[in-house]
Amino acid sequence: MKQALSIIAFLLLVGVAAVAAKNIIEGTTFTPQDIVKGQPAQQRAADAMIANVRMEDGYKYVLDNNQFQVGQPVRLVFEMSTVKGCLRSLVIPGMGIRKTLSDQDNAVEFTPQKPGTYQMTCSMGMGQGSFTVI
Numbered sequence: 001m002k003q004a005l006s007i008i009a010f011l012l013l014v015g016v017a018a019v020a021a022k023n024i025i026e027g028t029t030f031t032p033q034d035i036v037k038g039q040p041a042q043q044r045a046a047d048a049m050i051a052n053v054r055m056e057d058g059y060k061y062v063l064d065n066n067q068f069q070v071g072q073p074v075r076l077v078f079e080m081s082t083v084k085g086c087l088r089s090l091v092i093p094g095m096g097i098r099k100t101l102s103d104q105d106n107a108v109e110f111t112p113q114k115p116g117t118y119q120m121t122c123s124m125g126m127g128q129g130s131f132t133v134i
């Protein structure tokens with residue numbers, strides 16, 4: 001009897017582990033088909049392409065990754081110690097983004113819908129940067 005209970009407990013554990021493994025695999029797998037389907041950014045947030053942005057030479061927004069894909073969410077994270085004054089007032093016209101960055105809120109997210117080259121500037125047009133979408 002005791003042995004039978006052990007076997008049942010063991011089978012239950014195996015079942016739980018199998019379901020957990022399946023969830024982990026399905027939750028993190030990202031295939032090209034997912035991009036084509038173009039799911040909403042919220043659902044695909046875990047798959048966002050992250051690019052870090054810092055200012056160089058005072059007025060250049062420099063991205064450590066500046067090529068993105070149509071349909072894949074992008075998260076730009078700004079290194080605020082390098083982004084001063086009006087350069088924190090960020091505009092990316094092609095993505096409909098106009099945002100004042102702060103130390104507490106130093107990122108913007110968007111999902112590119114069309115290939116092309118996109119400009120980013122400060123609200124006065126002094127700071128300049130760009131990225132491409134393929």
Ligand SMILES: [Cu+2]
Nearest residue numbers: 086122124126
């Ligand atoms: Cu400016």
